[in-house]
Amino acid sequence: MEQRADGEGRSSRRRPGAERLLEAASDLFYREGIRAVGVDTVSERAGVSKRTLYNRFGGKDGLVAEYLRRRDEKWKAYLREATEDGAEPREKLLAVFEAYEEWLVGEDFRGCAFANAAAEIPDPDHPVRAVARRHKEGVEEHLAVLAEEAGFDEPRTLAGRLLLLLEGAAATAAMRRSREPLGVARSLARELLGARPR
């Protein structure tokens, strides 16, 4: 029944519990919220015993942190892919906005997972908050590199501004459960970049 589709190579176990736990956690934590989902729910959904969860991740916090780290990696890869083809440098910056827009076609959008985590965890020194912060730094850095490549005078300033648009669009889209704010952000970005529309 179960196809292999492993891809991982070295690991000998067919489907290590950790992997299944992370898949379940990703879905549940994102869609229902971190605090709202208990470890029992995650392990049950994953079809993995709760004991394994604790043995592998130390506790709920460890699982949450790993969930966000994974998401950060996936997102980074997705962004890199979306901005590496041979388009005009200026277009690559706009491609970031398109990437955000496309990303949330797949999921029933609940906003930025990192912003949500920050909202759920007030303590700024919590390890999970550090993961979230680093994610945003990564995105801003990526934008800065693209802005530099596009030859803008103050690439970091531009990156900060574009990040603001992305964050605002994500927050508003989550609040309204509509994709429209992403379009608003994109059109605004286009003007900011001085590219002709159409």
Place this chain on the structure above:
Amino acid sequence: MEQRADGEGRSSRRRPGAERLLEAASDLFYREGIRAVGVDTVSERAGVSKRTLYNRFGGKDGLVAEYLRRRDEKWKAYLREATEDGAEPREKLLAVFEAYEEWLVGEDFRGCAFANAAAEIPDPDHPVRAVARRHKEGVEEHLAVLAEEAGFDEPRTLAGRLLLLLEGAAATAAMRRSREPLGVARSLARELLGARPR
């Protein structure tokens, strides 16, 4: 000992429990998060019995909704006040950004209470989400009126864009625990409005 400072007029009770509950709830829910704070904590902090909380608000959800409704009203009043003096119409739009910036001088900033509530409560049909959505609509509407008064061609489009900036600034400020993103948003807004800097 206790000064009167009632101001409410009709209400005969010196300090109705509901009021004290709302004060405690506002502080606790905003700073520590809605799910993180239990009803026992709120009633204890307010010095009001838990029974009163349930008699007055029906339950935690009722208290949360009322907390946000109050905050919305205060915010609306604050915004109105910040944009009603006889300044240039264009300046009034910028005053909104200053208002956001000043608002978070008082509190140890934890971002937009309404966005946080939306992040904590995934169900879009939850009554609390409706309060949050209405708040954002109110802000956008206010921006649209100001944009119209300032004579902009497409006031609603401009309002949507400015709202995006505010939301992005709030989210980023909360994530970084820094006031700086508000400045970024303001300078960007200034350019958008075509006003000369300084």
Place this chain on the structure above:
DNA sequence: GCCAAACTACACAGATCTGTGTAGATAGGA
């Protein structure tokens, strides 16, 4: 002084949540 509303104190039900302890099953590698 009396009534009624508001509030208190407090116990308790019942659910849920994180985390642990333990004994046994399963399976790959030597």
Place this chain on the structure above:
DNA sequence: TCCTATCTACACAGATCTGTGTAGTTTGGC
């Protein structure tokens, strides 16, 4: 075949959370 790592099943501790039931107290208005 045996060792070891991984995972399971399951009970349980202990905390916490929302919400209720009840009997009694305070207090302002008449």
